[in-house]
Every structure is written in structure tokens, then in C-alpha cells.
Amino acid sequence: MKSVICQNAALRVAERPALEPARGQVLLEVLRCGICGSDLHMRQHCDHLRELTRRVGYERIAGSADELVLGHEFCGQILDYGPQTRRKLKAGSVVCAVPMIRNGEHVDLMGLSAHAPGAYAEQVLVQEAYMEPVPNGLAPDRAALTEPMAVALHAVNRSEARQRDVAIVIGCGPVGLAVICMLKARGVKAIVASDFSPGRRELARRCGADVVVNPRESSPYRDWRQYGFIGTAPALLDLALDTREKLGTLPLPWWHSWRLAEKLGLLPKRPIIFECVGVPGILQTILDGAPLMSRVVVVGVCMQADTIEPVMGINKEIELRFVLGYTPLEYRDALHLLAEGKVKGDHLVTGTVGLSGVAGAFAALGDAEKHAKILIDPKQQGEQFA
């Protein structure tokens, strides 16, 4: 079975032994697999990621010397069932699966652990319980976006964004674009997107951003007055005293009115900011630029140590939330949002390659102007993009 093997930061296509579905597992033929930013990172820095995940108790991330098959954003077709499976879907059914698989006492992250080969291959093993049928005849190259869309859905769910909110998305790589798609699907009234790359700003617009900003030219927070946010400490001090004075003129004791206003959610307006860049320094630029009371949802994965001035967060009472992955329900919801056409991932996909084109695709993904998401089609021949 042909696979792309990542070892010592090099990628090569090689034959690997046929996969046998164990108890509770299903063998799939891979139809499409997305190349994720974390795959690019794994190729060069898996030893570092291994150290970081050890600190949360997961010991099984591949090391650079291991033979690793990447690929956790896939869609496939059922070939065969292992023992003790429920077999509710016929062979040939098109499915997606949460990329985690049970190996004895461990649950392994597919495409990140040498114990759980991912879908940069002709075939892949999945856990039956984590498998979801692809509905409505959704094409495999859209169904393969389920995983990154689930990440975005989780971020938007954790942000608690409502339709009347203003969302500001910092960074329009695949993660930021997926977040924009999900915010749009939720009906969020204003979506501001910011990226240095004109190509990515254009993709952001197509994904549904209402305002796109080049941070070299202006601030993504520039419209804070128009949206009613509080931009400075004096403005907050003024608002508090002003409100207190106004409530004092009412016949009702002011503290009852204040309490009622809080209950009704009549607090100062604040944006929800999605950090989708993941490089050192970005959190501080957000703390510096964001309006007071902003909620910041950190989706971008920065693996280096970073420095922030906590007092900026305190002076602005900024709320920082870190998010990771998704629940099995969010994974299913993302698949169905795609299949029902409520989320359109079409603009994310900028190319398709065969297994022998993967190394070239990794190089091409370095160019933010040209590419966002590249899919692998194991049946495609040659190294060319389609």
C-alpha cells in the first residue's frame, strides 16, 4: 500500500504493509486528505511537539526518527470491517472520521503518532465509533474539509458569538478562513478580517468577511467607534460615571436599575477577536490594539514561548480563551453544515496533488499568495497540481 512517509524531516512515497482492521476498526480507501498547517510543523518540529504533549500526559507523538504517515483531514470509502464492529454502513459508503484510533489501552492521534498512520496513503484505519457517513452526496473534496471546519466550529462555539456580535479575525490562513466561514454560517452581523497578504484578504472576502484590513495600512480595530466599543480608559471612566449619574435621576434606586441592566446584558459592547496566526508577539499586538473588554479566542497554535504584558490585559479587562480541537458532535455538525450547503468551503481549496506531489505541495504552501488548503488525491498521478 502506497503511503507518504515523513522521517527526519524528509517526505518520500513508499510501499507499507497492508493495514488490518483490529477490533472496532474499519479499513478505508482514502478519497481525499487535506494538508494541514500542523503537518508542515510536524515535519520539521515533531520532537518539540512531542515534548509539549508529554507535559499533558500524551507520550505517543512521533519523533523525527520514526516513520510517520501524516494526514488527519480525510474522507474515504469503506473497504473492510474489523472484528466486533456494528457494520451499519455498506462497503463502498463514503465516510469521514474523527482522526483518533484505539490501540490497546491508548487512544492515538492519527497522523501525529507513529502508532496511528494517517491518510497520506491509499488506505487508512479508523475507529468505527468515530466514523460518520457523508450525507447528501457531498463530494469527497468538500467532505475532507470536515476536520478543519470542526476546529473552526469549536472555536466559534467556545467564543459564544451571537448574531449581533462583531467578530475580528486576525490571520486569514486556512484556520482563519474556516473561522470566517463558520461565523458567516452563524449569521454574525459583522466580520472583520485582517491579513498582510492580498491573496488571503481576497479569500477572506469570498469566505464571507464584511471588512478586510491590511494591518500594514490600518488597524483591524479601527471601527471601534462605529461599533460602539470602548477604545480608551478615559472613555470607560466617563461611561461609568455618566451611567451612574443618569440612573441617579430615575425614581428607582440606582442599584436596582444597574443590576437590571446587567441582567439584560446591557454591558459595554465588545468585539470577539479570533487569533488565527500563532506566532510569538501576536497576543501582545492584540492586547495593545483591542478595544476594552474584548474577548480573545486563541485558535492559532504558537509553539514557542511568548511574552505578554499582563497589565495590558488587566487595564482593558480582556478575556483570553484558548481552544483546541472539537467534540465528536462538533465534528458531525461540521460535516452536516458542509453537506447542507450552510458552510461553503469551496474557496479554501486551492489545489489537489497525488501522493508523489506531496513534497511539492508542502513547498507551495509556503506561499500565502497562492495557496490555502491543498488536498491529496491518492489516485492522482504525477507531481502536478490539479
Ligand SMILES: [Zn+2]
Ligand atoms: Zn488539521
